[in-house]
Amino acid sequence: MSKKIWKPGTVLYPLPAIMVSCGNFESKKDLNIVTVAWTGIINTEPPMTYISLRPSRYSYDIIKNYNEFVINLTTANLAFQADFCGVKSGKNIDKFKHLNLTPQKSININAPCIAESPVNIECSVKEIKSLGTHDMFISEIVGVQVDDKYIDENNKFHFDKYDPICYSHGEYYTLGKYMGKFGYSVQKKKNRNNKSK
Secondary structure, three states: OOOOOOOOOOOOOOEEOEEEEEEEOOOOEEEEEEEEOOEEEEEOOOOEEEEEEOOOOHHHHHHHHHOEEEEEOOEHHHHHHHHHHHHOOOOOOOHHHHOOOOEEOOOOOOOOEEOOOOEEEEEEEEEEEEOOOOEEEEEEEEEEEEOHHHEOOOOOEOHHHHOEEEEEOOEEEEOOOOOOOOOOOOOOOOOOOOOOO
8 A cells, every 4th residue: 555745734634613602692792703623622521622723813812801612513504604604704794693693692601602503512711822823722611502402312412413514624524424333343242042933
């Protein structure tokens, strides 16, 4: 198998295309949405996540000022809005109003969540780490809201039913094909009784 040699770069794809909402819901001040792909989970207890933003982004100072934000997961139906929020600045436009998105009260922070998103992850900033082109907002997850239409009677969340999207090398894709649950590669097969009764 032959391989090409590339210079070091951001090739860990695909990534989630999330919409990050920020500002103060109560006062309706500084409400904005920015699309981010540099995000992930970094700890279990306490639950920790991060987003990385360029300091030049309009949302950067808002998040730095309030020390909180909401990660809103996106769907195929929200792909247009996610793209728009990634290329247009909130300095010049009210993205909530322009895109007919609904700012909704969060549980534990003042930053709004996006009502149309199937999952809202409330984040409290613990540290801002400068890395070069981007600064990383290391944050604790302090609340989660999940649309109940994706939860079954056993309280299981069905990831595949909301048609999530991801970002890869400047393009958006849908996800959702089930391949197996965690640990399926080592799971013992159930014994089957083939004897006729």
